[in-house]
Amino acid sequence: MTNIDQLSTEESVISNLITNPNLLIDFKLKPHMFRNTEYQKLIEYIFETGKSDINSLYYKSREDENFISTKELKRLYKSEATAPMFFMQDQMNMLNSYVVFKTNELSAEYNKMPSRENMSLLLDELQKLNKLSIDKKNPTDEYIKQVMSDTLSDEPRALITTGFKSMDSKIYGFEKGQLNVIAARPSLGKTALALNMMWTMATEGYPTTFFSLETTGDLVVQRMVSSIANVELTELKRSSNLGIEKTDKVMKALDLIKKSGLNIFAESNLTPQRVREQAMKQTDKPQIIFIDYLQLMKSDVPTNDRRVEVETISRDLKNIANETGSIIVLLSQLSRAVESRNDKRPMMSDLKESGGIEADANVVMMLYREDYYDQEAVDTFTGKSELEVNLAKNKDGETGVIKLDFFKKTQRFMDV
Template sequence: MMMNENLEYMVIGSIVKYPELLSDLTLKPEMFYDPYSTRFFSFIEKNNGLELAALYHTAKKYEADFIPSALIEQWRNDELLFKSHFTQYQIEVLEVFKAKTLSDASIQYSNNPTKENRQHLNEVMQYVNSLEVSKRDSKKEVIGEIVKELSGEVKPSLIKTGYSQLDNLIGGFEPGQLIVVGARPSTGKTAFALNLALKLADKGNHVSLFSLETTNKKITQRILATMSRVQLNKFKVPDSFTDDEQDKIAESLEKYKDMSLVVHDNDHVTPSMISREASRMKQTAKNNVIIIDYLTLMMPDGKHRDRRLEVEEISRKLKIIAKEQKCVIIALSQLNRGVESRTEKRPVMSDLREAGGIEQDADMVFLLYRDDYYNRTKEPDPFGKSDIECIIAKSKDSATGTALFSFYKTTGGFF
């Protein structure tokens, strides 16, 4: 049975996709009629909760005699199930239950209009009218949360970048935010993202980095070069390392192994893949950050004739994922060539490739500018140092301005 033909699957599928919704379930098991639904709730009751691995294992073992494993996969990957709609899904299932319960009592009285059946019908009507799906008082919850933060009882959910020049302007990242970092090719945006990832992971945050054009090995080499401050090009010729450099790399390797930083080098990344990773991270940790290098290489879950519309759909879905999964998503983006034809080379938001939707969806937009990228007449720094401006072109809840960085191209380090 397809999802849109079974309202009960909307509720159960949402719980399978977002297990944390189980605590928001107000419907009772007897309000569900589908056999797979009743088996699902029996499983939860027997296991005192929902463990997805155990659910899937049971489904693979018994298939249609329990719940087909293909159906569970469909629930897990259904992009039409939204966490924010869970209350409405429950309301729709409840309305079906109320209508059927009232209909059964009415038919019973119609077929046998006794005093007892009339009393039963009245009781059913009272019972049905008393049923409702309790909605969260979000206003009360938000006020309570703010009061606790003001009183110092809890600290605001803020993820510091680790760069004081940046944190002094934006305060830090907040769960639910979509951050876009734009730059021309070879300006240093991937290096900037890797340095952010290292800073965030070093502070105990969990980071997943999706690299769409560079292999995991190459990314790891760049990470090690940055951590050890050993020139990246030496990784191509390992015999060129000095003993001191080898020690530094070995030390960095041990530290990197213990970091909560995972690299995915899949070259075909869709919003649904990001959603699954965000959901997985949320089940195991707090303060989660997903970095995508880069946004305009992503593929949509559906197909559009216009690439601009595809990018707009991707950016909108990324914003929804960040909000629903309470994570930070940092998406890198190319700038179009328009900046090259201007006298003033510093980028602006309209320079973002396929910019419309990205500008609108992003909570913050960082644009990287390197003067020596355009002004080649300057004498190169002997240490490969470049000054980079991180222009905060958009920030919904903090200041805009420019944070200055020193970028060492030979090691990829940002300071």
């Protein structure tokens, strides 16, 4: 009776790959998806050299005793137990086995330390595993159809305006999948500007969320009420002296906020995973998520290097926006380097602890007020300041400086 040459799925994939080097272009697996450590090293070497021909592998095997043996290479190369027609199916079978294996492994780790936080991390990892695929179709036709549909449609493009004509004329509004940044020195006006934008978007029916890491939720609501009702913030803090007319305005503003469906969360330990949870909620329109502010966030995987950690957070937030189709508006502090210059207008290099945000962000707005540095320029009567918004980065539109009037007493912004 003739012995039948039998190969495992992993062996079959390797055998096909080294017997038919042209199949490398269709190889979709990663080294860590192989259970056999020798095969992992083999695939790593193939990726490193960019070729899977037997001669290259044979010489590597002779030189490196930790590499797959020449005997094993010969066995796989001479095997007749597989053929190129099985290559893709074997890869899909391997991927399915890997996903099941990793799912069991992650579940076992979770069971050792079950908690709400670890459950969120588990669900995130399981979602990533579930998205793994071998047969990736070319999406170009779908992208072409989408652009063609947008071009020929009589409907206006789905852009989410900020409420400021001067700003929207340059950035054309926000779009889903964007990470946008508002950066300034402390107490210059970035939170107030973000709340003004958010209120405009909420009144247009967009699901909006505000994560506050520094200010309590009730104070965030107070600032919104001050702007909506046009009642000075200091008067709200002394509510016993408001009077009937202003009290009525405040109550109407509170009612509007309640009906808008705004989500306001005061969370001092905010992580990207928590943002992902919110962004993944099913809504008819793109979700808009404001975060105040980046440098107070924590990474899901903390490190000893805060700069690296902040850059990781920035990259995670960009990925969340892309994957969920949400819009994230991230507030950021500027470093003290601004203070050491004669011209204190901020530059991109002033972004505190994060060079990576320059690459991740679609739009970077940098704020400046003359009266922030020059007390003699402060208008104590009206409380009005001129705010410069430097659109330092704008991937899909114009850069440049626009000016807004900032009425600090009522936390309200208006076009100049």
